[in-house]
Amino acid sequence: MTPRDYPLEPFWMPFTANRQFKAAPRILVSARDMHYTAEDGRSILDGTAGLWCVNAGHCRPKIVEAIRRQAGTLDYSPLFQMGHPGEFRAAALVAQLAPAGLDHVFFANSGSEAVDTALKIALACHRARGEGHRNVLVGRERGYHGAGFGGISVGGIPANRKAFGNLLARVDHLPHTHNLERNAYSRGQPAWGAHLADDLERVVALHDPSNIAAVIVEPVAGSTGVLVPPKGYLERLRAICDKHGLLLIFDEVITGFGRTGHAFAAQTFGVTPDMITFAKGVTSGAVPLAGVIVSRAIHDAVVNSAPPDTVELFHGYTYSGHPLATAAAEATLALYHEEKLFDRARELAPYFEQAVHSLKGAGRVIDIRNFGLMAGIEIEPQAGKPGARGYQAFLKCFEKGVMTRVTGDIIALSPPLIISKGQVDEIVATLAAVLREIA
Numbered sequence: 001m002t003p004r005d006y007p008l009e010p011f012w013m014p015f016t017a018n019r020q021f022k023a024a025p026r027i028l029v030s031a032r033d034m035h036y037t038a039e040d041g042r043s044i045l046d047g048t049a050g051l052w053c054v055n056a057g058h059c060r061p062k063i064v065e066a067i068r069r070q071a072g073t074l075d076y077s078p079l080f081q082m083g084h085p086g087e088f089r090a091a092a093l094v095a096q097l098a099p100a101g102l103d104h105v106f107f108a109n110s111g112s113e114a115v116d117t118a119l120k121i122a123l124a125c126h127r128a129r130g131e132g133h134r135n136v137l138v139g140r141e142r143g144y145h146g147a148g149f150g151g152i153s154v155g156g157i158p159a160n161r162k163a164f165g166n167l168l169a170r171v172d173h174l175p176h177t178h179n180l181e182r183n184a185y186s187r188g189q190p191a192w193g194a195h196l197a198d199d200l201e202r203v204v205a206l207h208d209p210s211n212i213a214a215v216i217v218e219p220v221a222g223s224t225g226v227l228v229p230p231k232g233y234l235e236r237l238r239a240i241c242d243k244h245g246l247l248l249i250f251d252e253v254i255t256g257f258g259r260t261g262h263a264f265a266a267q268t269f270g271v272t273p274d275m276i277t278f279a280k281g282v283t284s285g286a287v288p289l290a291g292v293i294v295s296r297a298i299h300d301a302v303v304n305s306a307p308p309d310t311v312e313l314f315h316g317y318t319y320s321g322h323p324l325a326t327a328a329a330e331a332t333l334a335l336y337h338e339e340k341l342f343d344r345a346r347e348l349a350p351y352f353e354q355a356v357h358s359l360k361g362a363g364r365v366i367d368i369r370n371f372g373l374m375a376g377i378e379i380e381p382q383a384g385k386p387g388a389r390g391y392q393a394f395l396k397c398f399e400k401g402v403m404t405r406v407t408g409d410i411i412a413l414s415p416p417l418i419i420s421k422g423q424v425d426e427i428v429a430t431l432a433a434v435l436r437e438i439a
């Protein structure tokens, strides 16, 4: 290992125990396909597609070349009152992949910005329709919608909300769908729990439907530890939203771009929302890009409500559709198509399911759940020290050459869609050994 020639201290790391990390850092220096290389030269099998984003695998030459080419052609162009071809092409490609009727794309740079954008579009849409009183936003317990004030407010992860989550007053939450007594070890969608969607009727009655703007949920909640929607749950949410004129937003920052076996989970579940937020997989993580896909009805309501020479939506970011990002997106979407990676994810899902469920009985496992190429393995928390076993599992997997993600005592897997069956086995064998060690 070459000596580190940079200081660790000045960088304040996000969502990280900074002092713990800097005392024993884990530094990655390169990546290719399914593997990272750590600074000590060890190869690390990527069980989490980076942070749920590297769906096409790492440093794929066609994506790298597209970014390189774009950087030497048009590095940046202003995106307000100006355009460049890449953003129009990338928007069309994303819209083509979306469910029918969702055909306009607003770009942002991160999932957090995409969520805030979707919430603002919901408010703008109701206002444009003469229903500006609809301004209550409904999220769900255990939901993760990024770190912006909008996303934190509709989000439902207590640690994230504690200091920052209560500034938007007009927010309410549905109950989460996690239930170990009823649904432990479900394969795919749990049978129990569709009725939990009916809680939306309670929220609607409490606030009055005329005051509610939108409901936002992750179709499969990812960051909170892979919570798969019970059979019929999303359909019920859709029906209740329709009944009361609420907009339904699917936050597909994790589930988008093949994770569930189709371009979007909306298609896998056969439930079409009014907006889809996306990020991560749109460029396979190579350059930050995110956005919101909106229905024509929403787009037209907002855009047609203003005179043609006026800005219709006072919203956007300096890098909303950055040339490098849209070049990366075009190349990534082409690669998904060429290699049929969404089909691959769907075809591999039963093998993945079988493999992860083989961990039942290992160590202190109390639940295993899966959908598409996502899985959550929940272990019994150590008395008085929630999260300690999960963190130990993460560290030991890394030491043994496998990258996992933990949230509390839940180990999450979401490998790149190019993973082989042998590599699935390797991840599961490593986890089995680690779970034995920490039992």
Ligand SMILES: Cc1ncc(COP(=O)(O)O)c(C=O)c1O
Binding pocket: 052, 109, 110, 111, 112, 113, 115, 144, 145, 146, 147, 218, 222, 223, 251, 252, 253, 254, 279, 280
């Ligand atoms: C469902 C969901 N929404 C939003 C976000 C926020 O995305 P970002 O970290 O790019 O801001 C995430 C990140 O993991 C996410 O999983």
